[in-house]
Amino acid sequence: MVPISLLLPADSPRLGGMDENHIQRLIEAESELPAILVHRATMQIIDGMHRLRAATLKGRRTLAVTFFDGTREEAFIRAVEENIAHGLPLPLADRKAAAQRILAGRPELSDRAIAARTGLSAKTVATVRRRSPGEPPRVNTRIGADGRRYPQDTTRGRLLASQMVSAHPETPLRKIARDAGVSLGTAHDVRRRVLRGDPPLTDTEALGTTAPPAPETPAHHPGPAPHRRRAPGGAPCPGEARDRVAVLRTLTRDPSLRNTESGRELLRWLHTQAILDSDWPTRISSVPAHCADAVAELARSCSDIWQQIANELEQARTR
Numbered sequence: 001m002v003p004i005s006l007l008l009p010a011d012s013p014r015l016g017g018m019d020e021n022h023i024q025r026l027i028e029a030e031s032e033l034p035a036i037l038v039h040r041a042t043m044q045i046i047d048g049m050h051r052l053r054a055a056t057l058k059g060r061r062t063l064a065v066t067f068f069d070g071t072r073e074e075a076f077i078r079a080v081e082e083n084i085a086h087g088l089p090l091p092l093a094d095r096k097a098a099a100q101r102i103l104a105g106r107p108e109l110s111d112r113a114i115a116a117r118t119g120l121s122a123k124t125v126a127t128v129r130r131r132s133p134g135e136p137p138r139v140n141t142r143i144g145a146d147g148r149r150y151p152q153d154t155t156r157g158r159l160l161a162s163q164m165v166s167a168h169p170e171t172p173l174r175k176i177a178r179d180a181g182v183s184l185g186t187a188h189d190v191r192r193r194v195l196r197g198d199p200p201l202t203d204t205e206a207l208g209t210t211a212p213p214a215p216e217t218p219a220h221h222p223g224p225a226p227h228r229r230r231a232p233g234g235a236p237c238p239g240e241a242r243d244r245v246a247v248l249r250t251l252t253r254d255p256s257l258r259n260t261e262s263g264r265e266l267l268r269w270l271h272t273q274a275i276l277d278s279d280w281p282t283r284i285s286s287v288p289a290h291c292a293d294a295v296a297e298l299a300r301s302c303s304d305i306w307q308q309i310a311n312e313l314e315q316a317r318t319r
Helices: 018-027 047-058 074-083 092-105 113-119 122-131 153-168 174-181 185-198 239-253 261-273 280-285 289-316
Strands: 037-039 044-047 065-068 142-144 150-153
Touching: 037 047, 044 047, 044 074, 092 113, 092 122, 092 289, 113 122, 113 153, 122 153, 142 280, 153 185, 153 239, 153 261, 174 185, 239 261
Parallel strands: 037 065
Antiparallel strands: 037 044, 142 150
């Protein structure tokens, strides 16, 4: 029981304020009203302003309280959840406004996660997200309704998974999902595609815009290949790695490759051969010292072959 004088007004999702008719119904109720929910750190009411008003009009000086421990942002989300779960229904306009406010503070929450908290459909939340004013914050992952993080752009994960499946088709799906950073369902879809002979990227991902567009192909100029910028330790710079993903995307959605058997075979080969981001430092750290020379020689040989491929293709363009 807490003195009413210590309680502060709610940061309520109800934009229209309190409903006097509902307050009157609470005053006339004979049964004891449920405890109100209060943010312990601020003594601000999270859920129960109508009950507080009814108790005050009935001359009560104390009120049963359940305390909530969390941030102000979490307290607001809890207020929305409470208001859609019981008592006076929260109007649609208020639920949309609440979704917009939650998106502003927690853009990493998925549409379904916000929908579950606001009583809206995921489609409606997606519409609210698109129409929110200002530049939406860029997030690489979203937190689903189950509390787990899911990548926004699964292109890199799908490419890594496809390489694992091609090298070791018997690898358990859970290991592929864990090592490639994708969901179990995505790992299953990639393995199905690879074993069927299709590229690992879906049509949506191949046409996606989350990665930077592929750079325009420069005019051919004879001479040595330009020096590639490298990050400390010899790893590719992030921009260079993103360009490779973008080029793979562009090739994957090219009809002349997608719609012919030879083109699809080329795409499968390219997807399994591409080395992405800085994965290779992790790989070489597992090379035993007595195998280092052999692996280095294999890397040089592959590098020579790729350089020969590049030269052949460039010369073919000038013929």
